[in-house]
Amino acid sequence: MTLQGLENNDLKLIIFGGKGGVGKTSCAIATALALAKNFRTLLISTDPAHSVSDCLEQHIGFRVRQIAGHDKLAAIEIVADEALSGFKKEHESELKKLLETSTNLDNQDIDELLTLSIPGIDEVMSFKTIIDFIEKGEFEKYVVDTAPTGHALRLISSPNLLDEWIKVAARMRWKYRYLITSFSGNYQQDDVDVFLLSLKKTVKRIESILRDSTRCEFIPVCIPEAMAIMETRRLLADLGSSGIVSHQVIINNLMASVDCDFCRRRKAAQQPYLQEILSSFNTLNAVEVPMFPEEVKGLEALNKLKYVMFGK
Numbered sequence: 001m002t003l004q005g006l007e008n009n010d011l012k013l014i015i016f017g018g019k020g021g022v023g024k025t026s027c028a029i030a031t032a033l034a035l036a037k038n039f040r041t042l043l044i045s046t047d048p049a050h051s052v053s054d055c056l057e058q059h060i061g062f063r064v065r066q067i068a069g070h071d072k073l074a075a076i077e078i079v080a081d082e083a084l085s086g087f088k089k090e091h092e093s094e095l096k097k098l099l100e101t102s103t104n105l106d107n108q109d110i111d112e113l114l115t116l117s118i119p120g121i122d123e124v125m126s127f128k129t130i131i132d133f134i135e136k137g138e139f140e141k142y143v144v145d146t147a148p149t150g151h152a153l154r155l156i157s158s159p160n161l162l163d164e165w166i167k168v169a170a171r172m173r174w175k176y177r178y179l180i181t182s183f184s185g186n187y188q189q190d191d192v193d194v195f196l197l198s199l200k201k202t203v204k205r206i207e208s209i210l211r212d213s214t215r216c217e218f219i220p221v222c223i224p225e226a227m228a229i230m231e232t233r234r235l236l237a238d239l240g241s242s243g244i245v246s247h248q249v250i251i252n253n254l255m256a257s258v259d260c261d262f263c264r265r266r267k268a269a270q271q272p273y274l275q276e277i278l279s280s281f282n283t284l285n286a287v288e289v290p291m292f293p294e295e296v297k298g299l300e301a302l303n304k305l306k307y308v309m310f311g312k
């Protein structure tokens, strides 16, 4: 089988995830190359290791860059720290005012607090960057390569985290509002309220696109090995409980050749795991990808992988 349905016009966001080293980056790039034949496609890496540059043999970095030789394909490697510092810079005055009006901290304390990192905020900002791109609508498809499983799950649960943060901030604001209203009798909405409302809208937008199976699809990548299967099972369960749908799974690194004793034995050893994947994930379209003799690096190798995944 090949990957199905990714060319549906409504489908915008395609996220690849899975255990370390199973082929997420290779599959994400091959998919972006396939989609870029007909759609303006943005390949997004959220992996701090940024192997997209290495695999494409072209420097990308934290800025949208056109991929040489492909009119409709661009890529960006999101640097979570930079996404976060950009957000802080953009909203510095609102964040300061929120703390000034709701806490007893002095200016120095507030400056120090703003330089501290809130756990998980990096992923929130990475995801916010992706959603901002989708809303700008310059591209028709957004293909996301993630770091190993835990990272993909943190990325996906980032709206909950941001929501928790907003709730705390809103509670602080509510006390401030109560005080102002008690003293002056009326309260005018200010830029901090507008900022919190807009963050709340961001959370809603992220949640709504992630949970909409016509607009978003998560594709797990697995290999025929015990640990990878266990991790894929956990990943799918966690995605399911977050309301995120997977329709297909990629089974990578399958031994195809039986030309030598090593190949035959390797292939035989993979068989029970392949069967386990096919039966455990039998509701998913399984896309089998052979292990190539060479690594998947550079456009020629990526196009070979693309051909296997898409049949064209």
Ligand SMILES: Nc1ncnc2c1ncn2[C@@H]1O[C@H](COP(=O)(O)OP(=O)(O)OP(=O)(O)O)[C@@H](O)[C@H]1O
Binding pocket: 019, 020, 021, 022, 023, 024, 025, 026, 027, 047, 051, 146, 147, 148, 252, 253, 289, 290, 291, 292, 293, 294, 295, 296, 297
């Ligand atoms: N089908 C394949 N045949 C041969 N080599 C492959 C295949 N798929 C991936 N590789 C190679 O395996 C290595 C890991 O692949 P890749 O970087 O795509 O995995 P990953 O899941 O993104 O890894 P990480 O978790 O480190 O981000 C790379 O060297 C890649 O070229």
Ligand SMILES: [Mg+2]
Binding pocket: 024, 025, 026, 047, 051, 145, 146, 147
């Ligand atoms: Mg990778």
